[in-house]
Amino acid sequence: MTGGDIPLSWFLLFASAAFAIGLFGVLARRNAIAVLMAIELMLNAANINLVAFWRYSDSPGPEAGPIAGVMLAIFVITVAAAEVAVGIALILLCYRRWHAADVDRYDSLAG
Amino acid sequence: MPPSSPPPIDFSQLWALSPEILLTLWGLVLLLVDVGPLRGRPGSSRRKTVGSLALIGPIGVFALLLAPLVAGPGAGGGDPDPTLVYGTIAGDPLATSFNGVIALLLAMVIGMSMAWDFTEHWGAYFALLLWAAVGMMVLVAAEELLILFLALELMTICLYLAAAFEKDKRRSAEAGMKYFVYGSVASALFLFGLSLLYGLTGTTFLDGIRRVLVESAAATGEAGGLSGDLVGATAVLLILVGFGFKLAAVPFHQWAPDTYEGAPAPVSAWIASGSKLASLVALMKVLLHALAPWAGAVGGEAGGGWVLIVAAIAAATMTYGNLAALAQRNLKRMLAYSSIAHAGYMLVGVLAAMVTVRSGSSAAEAAGAVLFYLVIYSLTTVGAFAAAAWLARGLGRDDIDDLDGLGVRSPGLAVCLAILMLSLIGLPPTAGFVSKLAMFLEVLNADASARSTLLLLVALALVNSVISAFYYARVLRALFLRRSDRSPGPAPRGVSWPIVLAALAAVGFGLEPAPLVDSMRSAASAMLTITLPPSPPDLPAPAPVAAIPVSGGMAMQK
């Protein structure tokens, strides 16, 4: 267990796969909550990228501090929480007006 | 404190961030006033009280911006380093002047909001407007990608919510929902691009990224550009998607018409002006400064770069926006497509700025022309949306036909609106003409290799301007040539003064553009020359070891 024998690219590939799955969810799902979940997948993928790049970098950017990647990830988690709060509020609002949670049921505006 | 910690914050720098701090706190005050002293009062009276209080926010920002001028030069300190708080935020002329512009737009939007009762929650509504302004100000000043991302999120989250604030209207909730879904997907894509860029360069600072890219291009001996650099290309593409969404550039524009039409007119105005203004400035910072080494060539034989992508987006954006606007009946929807088209024009300007930045002859002029155009566009479009607010107050809807006959009933405002439309078309003697001319003339300063491609784009933009004249002319026709028995009634003060102010600005800067052009040029040159502090706090060492408790390290023995 001395040191990770895991290459950086494995983490990146995992993140890319999660990102692609999230993108698929965003494009294929119509339920707004499902879309929200898919967005969470994509944000998490970006987080893994950030932390992996931070951990494997030899000379972290001097101006961004020694734990830049972790700090970025923490703020991304904050953003994700805020987005979910806003998203759920909007979904409930629309649900009360349409009685549907599918994005393409909201069609009062000619899209 | 571990040795990795940077020095503590210099609190004197907070003065430069005072507009943001003022608006943040003032938003909280409004929120508390609305749920506290005004609790139980009817909505319309709270609207007037909270709205008037909210106006103090932008006025306070003006006071703060003017204070150093009144106090005389040198009072604010002639700091040669324009960055604040470890180089993450710029306190340069760009940030200062755009703080003023954003405050002005905010005041106009607040004025429009006081026109009619579209919500019950005035405290929260005005607080969200103010906080969105904070996001825009931080976005304009951001020198680091994390802050840029967070400011973008702050701004858009406030706008998602505000867009859904109109009570009793399904389309408002739908506007917020669509804006939210597209927006959060775009920010997820942007964030993934950001993470790749961080991995490639090891830093999130705009100037740091530029430095790394320049160094690596020098080390590999390749010219700039993205050819063969798949990761870099993906990162740039994802970041462009994020910005393209905020700007409503074409492949990512689907939300814009629905949101602009569905949201209350002041919120639509705020999205169309402030959000677009701040995002475009941030885009220029990222593209022209940080990612400039990846620009690639436009027309030459060298490897491609983001200029080709941006050129394609610009061409598609202005063409689609103008053609789609022709078919619209709703005023706000028409303005939405017009704002899409204008985003295309601005991207052409960004391209011209990039190409001239590279040849180095007139870097600040080209970027300054884009900023000038941006400011003029924002002012005129807010004025145009104020007309929509007027209609929504008087008639409850906002189609172009509802403007019928206003030329007879309110000739003054109708003339002002006509001026705004002329400015949006880009006809002399309005500022829209001058700014468009200035921006497109910069193309002539481009590299010889790039000039033909750019001239093609400019020709396309001119054709598009001609097309756009048709749909703006429909507004003019409705104003002056049609008669109608339904009238929105006299315009409230909150609607009339933004229209008059925007029209005055359009005419004034059209006849005498020099002051604004000069200040925008200085802002642009500040934006393009900003660098990290010369000696970044890269390593706390070398410091005498005796000062650092290092276990197992070397200690000085004397």
Next chain:
Amino acid sequence: MQLIFLIVSAVGLLSALGTVLARNLVHAALFLVAFFFAVACQFVLLEAEFLAAIQVLVYIGAVSILLLFGVMLTRNIQGDETTSGHWAWKLPAAIVALGVFGVLGSSITAERGRPGQSSWTGTATRPGGVNPRVGGPASVALAASPTGRSLASADLDGRVRLWLPSGRQDSAFPTAGSTASAVGFSPDGDLVAAADDLGRVLVWDVLARRPAFECLGGLAGRIASVAVGPRRSAEDPADRLAAAAGLDGKVRLWDGPGSEPRVIPAHDGPILAMSFTPDGLLVTAGADRVVKVWDPSPGRPDPGDALAVTIATEPGRPVAALAVSPVPPRPKPEQGDLDLRPGAPAAGAPALDPDPDPAEDNPGGPIVAVASLVSGEPGRWGLRVLDATDGAEVASFEGLDGVPIALALAPDSSRVAALVGPASLASASPGDEAPAAPSVLSWEIGPDVEDPGPVELPVDRSAGVGSRLAVGAGGPLLAIAPPGAPIAFSVGESGPWLSPRSPAATASAVVADMPRAVGDELMTRYVVPFEVAGLMLTAAIVGAIVLARQDSRPASAAGTAADPTALPAVPPVSPRGGDGEFTTVSVSETPGARPER
């Protein structure tokens, strides 16, 4: 580790797929929780345990709950079957997603890393290892560049680091899964080489900060000295000789990258120092007290014949330490002429060279410094600096105050330095009282030096046996690498010793104390994002509360009477308000439709 990663990844990706494919939204939410947990495990694998805790708390604790609430409040009416899209929608979406994954995956696996960065696919040890000791990795070998611009160290965490004379880390080169035991510069200072414990010699370009070439097939481990020859052709900067000398007394010579090494049995004992001269000769010095000069060029019929053999010390005088410098000492350069490149070949920077042919004014070749016992007398050690070609003594310093532990010559032969420990360090008897502290002595050498010194610099007690020493060219730079401790620099004439915190060391320190580091960062560098994020959360919560309340109570002022048909969207004012709203009022009314009323 790899197995754990693969299991976690498989679980994570399967649950991600489940999230987007599950028809039942509650199942999707549960899959999402599993995915969040897998991501938290990835964070633990990346040694960001604190972040993993935040991930669990915020995502699983708050976000998932919120999402489940949303599902519960909205799924009464809609059957589960409508929540997933049509195949006509899914197919293009799947194609787009697969395309994105294909582009990302191929670009990631193709990424070779940027200058100064390691390849993204290499299985390099992560900097600092798993929760490493605070203070950073220790160095096992040091070398000073002939240009005087940098210093190289071979570090225990599998990196070769370049340091600026100020003590700042310039770059770090990963050795791709091994640990280097020796490091050396080429005579022109353009390349730095390291010999690792897999029998390879890895060579990097100093300026471009990227790998130049590597030579395989050498002695695995037990390499004490490595060197790269001068450039042989103008076209190919990589066309050079590389040599590694080991404790087995043999020199392995590679004739450019990709060739098989030639083995030259050079010495009877371990080879302690080796260097290429600017004109392509190889100097070796062994523990057998012999210094040899070789012509290593492949055209030589018998490379085993040394050009010159010099006996460094008489028999019976054990050698404590040896050092080699590729050039003879020369007159002092002008003041401020730090850019001098004494080791450069004639093509190199002649303008800076005060005399075009140093051999004319300063007959002599590369020099060797030897620290040995004086006339067999126990406890009295002396230092001699010899010309390697003819054995002529350049300088001699008698009467060292202790045992020489390490010896270093500046690459321009301007100075020699010795780490001298107290006598008891070498021949410690258990009864002795605590030994005095070791110190570094440095002398100036050269034809016109009047007062050679020494300058004495006390060092930490940890700098005992096993320490490495390096002297920079063209300036009073000294560097010491004590065993198990980070490298320390002395920049001025008389210290003090500075221990720079390499980024890796800093990173390992903050990894060890992540919560505190995060707090510090939030209060300093990240204060603006902190405030912005706080404001963003406030705005989100305020707005969400307002939207949640928007229809839940009857509107008071506008006179909107609560609509008995449970269609609060009906606009009360305008007959045409919100175009087309009436066209889609096909929503069935269901008892569960008004959860808020």
